[in-house]
Structures are given as structure tokens and as C-alpha cells.
Amino acid sequence: MTDQPRSPAHIPDYRRFWLTRFCSWLAGGGMAVIIGYQLYDVARQDYHMSIAKASFQLGIMGFCQFVPMFLLSPVAGVIADRFDKRNVGLMSIAVDLVVAASLWAATGLHALSLPLLFGLGALHGLARVFIGPSIGSMAPLLVPPALLPRAVAMNSMAMQLATIIGPAGAGLLFAVHPTAPYMGAVILLAIGFLSMAGLRRLPPHAGSRDQHPIRQIAEGFTFVWNNRFLLGCITLDLFAVLFGGATALLPVFARDILHAGPEGLGQMRAATAVGASLMGIVLTARPISQNVGVKMLVAVGVFGAITVAFGLSTNYFLSLGLLAVLGAADMISVFVRSTLVQLHTPDEMRGRLSAISGLAISASNELGEMESGLAAALLGATGAVVMGGIGAMAITVLWAVFFPQIRRARTFSPHLEQG
Structure with a gap:
């Protein structure tokens, strides 16, 4: 053997x-x-x-x-x-x-x-x-399923390193x-x-080509909609980034608030990825395995709180540190969410669920930039980022109430332990 x-x-x-x-x-x-x-x-x-x-x-x-x-x-x-x-x-x-x-x-x-x-x-x-x-x-x-959390961490670390380099x-x-x-x-x-x-x-799952493609598309969305656990995981990230993303306004902070110039803007963009990469290394060596749902919710809440602190900061080096912590918190959330979604998805639907998750992430990023711009026009850059961070924290609390399945997820096992 x-x-x-x-x-x-x-x-x-x-x-x-x-x-x-x-x-x-x-x-x-x-x-x-x-x-x-x-x-x-x-x-x-x-x-x-x-x-x-x-x-x-x-x-x-x-x-x-x-x-x-x-x-x-x-x-x-x-x-x-x-x-x-x-x-x-x-x-x-x-x-x-x-x-x-x-x-x-x-x-x-x-x-x-x-x-x-x-x-x-x-x-x-x-x-x-x-x-x-x-x-x-x-x-x-x-x-094998036992190694998937570590594989997700290694994937995320690779993405963050590529984002920096x-x-x-x-x-x-x-x-x-x-x-x-x-x-x-x-x-x-x-x-x-x-x-x-x-x-x-990597051939498709047996029977995956028997259905009409339109029916398969509808089946993918229906599966997510009816599975409140997956729906909660995917939409938590969507709305947290939609409200809490400060990336679109970094040029404003670099030029007019922190007075760091274009060089500072590059460092600020890299700081988030550096924090995420370091956390990715930690998660690769010591993957999260217990109380995973609560830890994901806490990470999203920290993401919102650090966003508020960044919006209020007028010190460049403090802001860099906050952005690094922001990236680390986001990495924990992405790590837990990605692992849960992968393990709770049937083999024959992995492509469709990956597409739906990717669409949610893309929508949150693109619409989040638009939302940040509109909010900045009304509240100023600082006000927009602070209110966005508060919004992300509020989303965390609401999702903990509306989707108790997330809160009850003790491990990554598809057979959730509920309390």
C-alpha cells in the first residue's frame, strides 16, 4: 500500500x-x-x-x-x-x-x-x-478531500503573489x-x-451531457438558490466587497489625503496583496479546520472594521499596515469560503458553481468600484470608505442571522455539525 x-x-x-x-x-x-x-x-x-x-x-x-x-x-x-x-x-x-x-x-x-x-x-x-x-x-x-483546504490556501497564495509580481x-x-x-x-x-x-x-461526470445546456444553466442557479449554505457563502463575499471595497478610491487617498504620490499608490496596492500572501503562507502550513463558519464571519467583520480604520487614517505608514491586515482578513474569508463551496458542490456541478462564484466576485468588484465612486461624490472619499466598512460589518451580522447554516459550520465536512 x-x-x-x-x-x-x-x-x-x-x-x-x-x-x-x-x-x-x-x-x-x-x-x-x-x-x-x-x-x-x-x-x-x-x-x-x-x-x-x-x-x-x-x-x-x-x-x-x-x-x-x-x-x-x-x-x-x-x-x-x-x-x-x-x-x-x-x-x-x-x-x-x-x-x-x-x-x-x-x-x-x-x-x-x-x-x-x-x-x-x-x-x-x-x-x-x-x-x-x-x-x-x-x-x-x-x-484528496483531506488536503483540499491546504490546496485552496496554496492556490490563493499563488494568486496573491501573482497580483504583486x-x-x-x-x-x-x-x-x-x-x-x-x-x-x-x-x-x-x-x-x-x-x-x-x-x-x-479530467472527463465530465457521467450523465452531465445528457441534459439540455439551458436546463443545466438553470439547474446551477437553482441549486445555489435552494442551498442556503452555499447561497450564504457566495453572497456574503459579494455584498461585503460591494460595500467595503476601498480599492477604487486608493488613487484619491494616495494623492490628496496621504500625499504619497504615484509611488505610494503602487505600494498601497501591493500592501493588500502582501498581507494576503503572508496569511496564505500561514494557512498553507496550518490550515483552519475547526469552527470554520464563525471564523469566516469574523474575518469579514474584521475586513469591515479595518476598512473603517483605513478611511479615518491620515498617516501613510499606518495606512499601509492597515491595508496589509485588510488583505490578511480577506485571505481568511476567501480560504474558508472557497473550501466550503468546493467541498459542498457535487462533482457534476463544479464548473457551474465555480462560474456562479466567479460571476459574484466579478460583479462585486465592478459594481463596488461604481458604488465607491458614487458614494465618494456624495460623501467624499473618507466618508465613502468609512460608510462602506460599516456596511460590510452590518452585512456580516445580518448574514450570521439570516444564514445560521454558516454560523453552525464546525468543519469543512459536507456533513455539517450543527449546534
Whole structure:
């Protein structure tokens, strides 16, 4: 009898999976930053737009990338459940690789234009729509249930590291040569593609292709709606980030409140990811295993309280520390929620549930930015962040009351111990 692996890292297929996700996140984060910069620069230099009009183009780009997520996430979830997840992931990475290569060529040939950037940006968003449900739902198929919490922590840590390294690295490469970030993205995506190709086949669950796709989409949403535990987990994150997200207003704090300038803005954006990465390392070494529901609720409450403190802070270094704590609290919440959702989802529905969860996260981020902007116009940046943090804490209390199934979750086991 062979020894059972003690860590996800001891499983070759998981290592290939982890490398694929890390390379994909790293390439995607860097590309997003450079596409935005080039879009603004082209609008100003080639189309002679004012600062306001050029800035508006960035909003259009965000809309172009959000629309595929909003419209196609349910479809992507069904495809991930009906076909081999490995093959769907390979095709998605291949599309993103084509986008990176096209931007590399267009930048080198000085052929960038707004329509081209909008089109490639939308195609990049489309690739990400299918990468999420296909690759994001693989972990439970590659590691035994006992190791899944540790695998989730390692996945989250990889994402946070990519969030730190990707944008900063792309900026440094862009300073060397405008084509360098895209060349790097092509290399990373190629590594991810080859690593994914080395995985064993992950065929769909028996019977998953017998139903009509529309019925499967409806079944996914119905399953979440009728399962109050999963509904509570997914919507807790959605509404907490919707009200408590301060990321959209960081430029205001960096320039006019903390007087840290653009360098400070970069450090502030990195501080949250650093805190999350450090917490990810802790959770990888010592995963949470007891009273997981209460700990998730507490983490979201801390997220809201730290958001309030950040909004009131006028000291730059204190604000950096608060953002790091904010990232750590968010990591605990993401770790517990992701593990619970994965373990409480039937194999035949993992793609659809991953798509629904991804759609909720995307919606909370995009709508949260809009909500923050509107609130700042009415209350000022400080007032908007403080009220948002209070809102996140209120959501935590309400969800603890309305969804007692979360509060009663003692362990990650699908058979919840209730008290």
C-alpha cells in the first residue's frame, strides 16, 4: 500500500495545475496593467483626447471585459461540466496566448488603435471567463478531500503573489521596451499551456451531457438558490466587497489625503496583496479546520472594521499596515469560503458553481468600484470608505442571522455539525 501524500505539492498533477494557474494569473495581471496604460496613452497621443475623455476610455475597457463575464459565465460553467476540464482550460489559455502575441506584434509595429485594444481587451476577458470555471474547479479532482483546504490556501497564495509580481514586473519590463511585457506574457502562457497539457484527462461526470445546456444553466442557479449554505457563502463575499471595497478610491487617498504620490499608490496596492500572501503562507502550513463558519464571519467583520480604520487614517505608514491586515482578513474569508463551496458542490456541478462564484466576485468588484465612486461624490472619499466598512460589518451580522447554516459550520465536512 502506497503512502498517502501529506501535501498537495507531493501530487505531480497538482504541481502542474498550480504552475498553470500561477503563470496564467501572472501573465493576466501584467497584461491588464499595460493594456490600460497603452489605451490611455493612445487616446491622448493618437486621438488627441482630453484627460477626461481619455480616462473615460478606461471605463469603456472595463465594461468590455465585464460584459463577457456577465453574459457567458453560466455558459462557461456548463461547458466545464460537459467536457474535459483540461481541454477547456487548454483552449482558454491558447486564446489568451493569441491575445498576448497580437499585442506584442501590434506594439512592435506601432499599429495600436483604440478599436484594436478594445477588441483584444474583450477577447482577453473572454478567455478569462472560461479559464475560471475550467481550471478553477480542478483542485477537488486532483487532491484528496483531506488536503483540499491546504490546496485552496496554496492556490490563493499563488494568486496573491501573482497580483504583486505581475503588475510591477510588467511595468518594469515596459520601461525596458514596450513589447517586453507581452513577450513575457507569451512565455508565461506557453509554460502554463505545456504544464496543463501534462495533466491527466479530467472527463465530465457521467450523465452531465445528457441534459439540455439551458436546463443545466438553470439547474446551477437553482441549486445555489435552494442551498442556503452555499447561497450564504457566495453572497456574503459579494455584498461585503460591494460595500467595503476601498480599492477604487486608493488613487484619491494616495494623492490628496496621504500625499504619497504615484509611488505610494503602487505600494498601497501591493500592501493588500502582501498581507494576503503572508496569511496564505500561514494557512498553507496550518490550515483552519475547526469552527470554520464563525471564523469566516469574523474575518469579514474584521475586513469591515479595518476598512473603517483605513478611511479615518491620515498617516501613510499606518495606512499601509492597515491595508496589509485588510488583505490578511480577506485571505481568511476567501480560504474558508472557497473550501466550503468546493467541498459542498457535487462533482457534476463544479464548473457551474465555480462560474456562479466567479460571476459574484466579478460583479462585486465592478459594481463596488461604481458604488465607491458614487458614494465618494456624495460623501467624499473618507466618508465613502468609512460608510462602506460599516456596511460590510452590518452585512456580516445580518448574514450570521439570516444564514445560521454558516454560523453552525464546525468543519469543512459536507456533513455539517450543527449546534
